[in-house]
Amino acid sequence: MASAAGDETNTDGGWCTIESDPGVFTAMIGELGVRGVQVDELVDLSEEGFVAANFAGPIYGLIFLFKYDEQLAAPIAEPLSASELPPGLSFSRQIIRNACATQAVLAVLLNARQRGLHLGRLLAEYAEFAEALDAETRGELLANAREICAVHNSFTPHRGILLEEDPALRDLLPHEDAFHYVSYVPFAGHVYELDGLQTGPSCLGAYPNTPSSSESLEQNTSSTRVENDTGPDMSWVRIALDGVRRRIARGTGHELRFSVLVVHRDSREELRTRAASGDQMAAARLLEEESKHHQWQRENTLRRMDLMPLGIRLLTLLADHGRFHGLLESAEQTRRLQLPDPGKAP
Template structure:
């Protein structure tokens, strides 16, 4: 099934629409125009105007000597000293200092070709960058948006054994595949009130982030108290609650808070490639004389599970993310390229039916009918919160058992075995917790009643079992915590742009003749294939 090195996700691209909504992260309205009065380019122009002085001011005459003196010291040195053969014509590539989110620090826009894209570049760019289909990057994006208690995991197979290894519950499945339409007949005429769904705006590679938001904004807080979608997401959901899917899509496209986090992964080459591809689609539409319609520019296959095997169709049908989400006993396909949600089936949770069993066969049929270029990812509950609660509750129960044993016999450890007197492991977070915080995980009342009624032998057995359970939960917590750290490290490495350094290195190899000397090692046929 899914490959570990899955291809980049490409949203359906076409000429971008003019933004009509304000920045929702700053409390703006979706109907308010974007304020460009404080753009970096305008500030630079205003500074340049002020430096010239007022039109009526008489300019001070300068002698040639004073002009020479007014030059910068570096310019004088460059003018007086001839350039030696060893001096490089262009400076060495530099990468601006990074901010906390891993992006280069603010600089001029557009940044020079020998530098990485800066925060200003990414803020001024109106698109969404392509991101490799790596669950680590997706998990980091959600955490930085403010979501707590959620993790993204790759699902190599949709069989019960594999799904049992994914943290539960699973709130949605994200399918990455070469886009084609299917099940159009089941598409709703209007969006149901209990389903949050948004259209994907043209010309943006936002399908991965939008698919995850489709899953999260349909999670029931009452049924999943360990999941917190964050204040930004709650405000956005409330703000768009009465919107149509198209209006929600426009609001999402203008949501700079999420766009900034998404584009923190963008490199300069990613931005250039996206703009080049978009320009190609615009020119192609102009030559054909048929302006592209929203959401239709890449759809060549019919409403079927089958695919068009032609090379042109394979290239045109870009990779796309869609979400399958359970909502109140129904399973919905939420595809931003569709006009409305699509009902895929139903399940009876009260009788123990699992929504994954009801949709797995359908997803596998879709993948079997297409190419092998796909991936499946689960939006699941992060195990850290349940494990943390289990460990804290276990320690409180352990102390209750200890007090009960001491009340029966203070010297009970003198005739107990070594295994029966072992102490449970204590994770690092437990030492940092205040007593009142730990008291927030009380022992269940029925367990307290059982402890008060048990004899010493039964209490010793319970104590031994508690030590074993707490130690096992602590080990799992350490493993999950290490995975979170690995995800953060992977995201930080992905955000670092090595492109300028590689470009400069190749230029130096070309200048000293190394590339030409070793060109014979790469046959012409291989170079044509590349």
């Protein structure tokens, strides 16, 4: 699990919280050495909504992020024992609280090797070393993976002064809700729910490895579709989305805060090829995707900037020009006006 800013268990272990943002995850995957992978948020959880989102295939996995609640956190199916797992399925127990988001991303990437995803040096070496370990030891391995931790922590927004490290100042920080991440992946003809707080993966069912005739027809006749690789993925995505919706249904009557992230091939790869061949629709989509990636890059740059010196300098200039105390008094007056009158009944 994690805080609202990013990722719950026993210790931070040097891992900081990161924001649960598609742009952060996309950039982090690239800096871990995996090329050609993108993360986007799925807004409509229906099958029609997934198709309309037009994600470039293959779809490597889904990540369900939600405000922690015991009912939502319970697995859909009974976790499998180690002897029941298919050979090669990667699963790790969650040991580090703040590594939750990155662990969910790794669960998708490591299990996408069977679908031809090239992991790059760092994750390939990590996967090879982890292969012979049990789930608990794999969790310890990730907790001590310094290179992965360094990439993860590089996306931590600067706080300037880390108030949470000072017990006297910790109460000044706003309360952050605990969030949790669960991954859904296709593997060896079955869909698995990977939750690091459980003892093992849960199998949600088998799926056909080829698209049904109706999916193939939709794939070939849709006038709005640019990429045509996600049709075959619908057979397993359908099962995963059903698992997510079943979890969400348990939260009826409670505060529901969640999102679903889709880990898929970089949309720009296929769009560039189609645009170069004169496809105007693909060219328009490519411009949108390039703009989105540039915006993500800008936001990530700002996240990594330490703006505390700038803030201190601005306050110093205000004080030098005799405006600091006036602005401070004005802010205090505004705050008092916003406070409820203790003499009036609510």
